[in-house]
């Protein structure tokens with residue numbers, strides 16, 4: 001432990017090992033001036049050389065000197081994450097109970113470059129020569145040169161003098177000069193040659209609004225007021241949260257754009273997050289037409305090379321505004337001045353597979369660390385966000401109750417599916433909906449049909465009275481287990497016998513829900529033979545650019561129908577859409593998840609907002625078995641406030657978020673007995689240690705009980721002090737080493753508990 005030595009804590013980038021902690025390495029004197037937090041280095045590890053990331057620098061190590069090895073080499077000449085991002089990394093790792101190593105991964109350049117760089121980089125960048133004129137030098141010596149004899153050189157200068165840098169090949173071609181003339185100008189230091197990365201063009205072809213550039217928008221008083229509050233935080237350089245609760249079409253995007261201008265004026269940058277890739281093209285074209293070319297897009301549907309190049313561009317501060325999906329929160333934006341989350345209520349903001357983080361909360365944390373405003377916008381805010389906006393002092397609610405462009409109000413009609421005679425009428429496309437579609441198509445208008453994909457077939461609904469049996473303790477619908485003929489609550493494990501009769505009215509006319517989107521498509525095909533009928537769901541849009549193709553077919557002139565899942569609910573701003581049909585959303589209301597009322601409210605409001613956006617009048621037809629439920633009534637009255645109050649009251653009664661935080665712990669494995677054994681032992685440990693302020697539900701079979709041969713059981717912790725209970729849970733999980741064969745998932749603040 002020599003006094004002059006400095007040490008670094010290094011995270012090693014290997015997956016297969018259970019090494020979720022940093023290792024100490026010595027910083028050799030010749031590297032000491034270049035070592036910072038966030039640097040990528042090569043270190044000896046076991047008998048190999050591995051890549052690692054520096055997370056701490058210190059004067060002393062607890063290890064003996066001879067046990068410590070030297071850092072071999074610095075791989076990247078700048079830090080890939082700064083100390084602020086490191087603070088964020090630590091927070092994500094602690095709050096979401098995830099290995100730090102997996103969190104760091106999000107912050108690295110895409111493509112696993114550093115891991116590979118020891119052998120060969122996977123992403124090849126192209127470099128080209130760019131030429132610029134050195135104006136001072138030229139002015140200095142221009143009179144001393146006989147330009148007549150050097151006319152070819154003069155041509156080059158005349159070309160360069162009016163512009164900025166030019167690609168070498170282009171310069172030679174455009175001026176008809178030779179490479180030797182260039183070389184002699186370079187010798188005289190009149191021009192400079194710089195190697196630069198050649199940039200690919202990622203522009204989107206999809207431009208929905210052709211006259212975008214023509215219109216000049218003057219913000220209305222609501223928009224001005226919102227902008228003014230946000231600008232106040234921008235000018236003061238403070239962390240402050242804003243929730244813009246603006247009805248669909250209230251012009252939230254124009255507030256975002258105006259706020260970005262303020263940020264750019266302060267020589268800072270802005271990040272705009274959106275939940276879906278499909279929303280990016282429209283946002284991008286609006287931002288670009290207002291703010292110019294320093295706007296870029298970043299999302300996971302770009303290929304690796306594109307993403308890597310774009311990441312580098314962001315790192316090199318080439319852009320002022322970055323628009324992207326959730327992963328762009330991890331890009332190395334320098335001097336970030338504001339974060340915006342559009343459609344903040346959207347569950348896609350939750351990463352649901354690897355590290356389960358909520359982008360909203362990560363964004364808020366980053367805003368807090370960087371002292372910058374975080375702006376969230378939605379027509380139907382998340383209940384938790386809305387509640388926080390009311391309660392927290394550094395959170396301002398900005399309401400916009402009117403549409404930006406005057407348009408006639410939507411006409412919303414409901415079809416009570418209980419009253420449909422199934423022998424005479426199709427319950428998927430009822431007579432009323434069919435007639436409405438036909439009328440609109442005859443007028444060359446467009447129709448959107450919405451059907452949620454997450455249809456779940458094994459819950460029951462009474463065809464006579466419309467009731468969905470629910471567990472009395474959790475107020476969540478039971479699932480029907482046909483093998484045991486029981487209704488089971490997947491939340492707390494309670495069971496009830498079930499003999500195929502409705503527990504409320506006794507009717508045996510029981511319906512197992514589940515009409516698929518493809519069935520609806522073929523039904524429409526049969527009835528509207530000559531109309532283009534397009535489908536948009538995640539099965540189709542995995543292909544790159546496919547949703548742009550689908551949309552451009554849909555928007556081409558004439559009548560057409562677009563059927564889709566939640567993807568069609570969001571953002572589409574298409575003039576000719578005059579009818580939105582909701583096939584049925586009861587299957588969602590029946591799902592055993594306390595979020596479902598909120599989701600249904602949000603989805604139907606969003607999808608309804610697609611109709612009648614411009615001059616034409618819009619109408620909405622909602623087919624449901626439960627027109628008298630309070631969610632439906634609030635939807636029909638478009639009364640978010642009343643919906644929010646009712647939902648809040650019922651959550652308070654059952655102590656669901658925002659009155660608690662949930663942690664869902666799922667253990668899964670191929671052998672059911674081992675899964676049960678592990679979950680029971682874990683449950684015992686948790687119940688022993690986490691007592692105050694928490695209740696622990698389960699262990700119960702997860703609602704999706706068997707997936708891909710894996711049996712799943714879960715425990716839900718309802719906590720009133722999440723930081724505290726997560727700390728204890730982390731300790732329990734560290735000593736509880738029984739998951740050799742079983743897998744464990746920790747989901748903090750789950751957006752689905754299915």
Ligand code: ADP
Pocket residue numbers: 217218219220223246247248249250251252253254404405573
């Ligand atoms: P939101 O995102 O709130 O649903 P948008 O931002 O898409 O709404 O705005 C809806 C439409 O209203 C857009 O076409 C937009 O250009 C237009 N708009 C926004 N603000 C104004 C304004 N102040 N005056 C006129 N039109 C506006």
Ligand code: ZN
Pocket residue numbers: 471472473474475489490491492493494
């Ligand atoms: Zn229950």
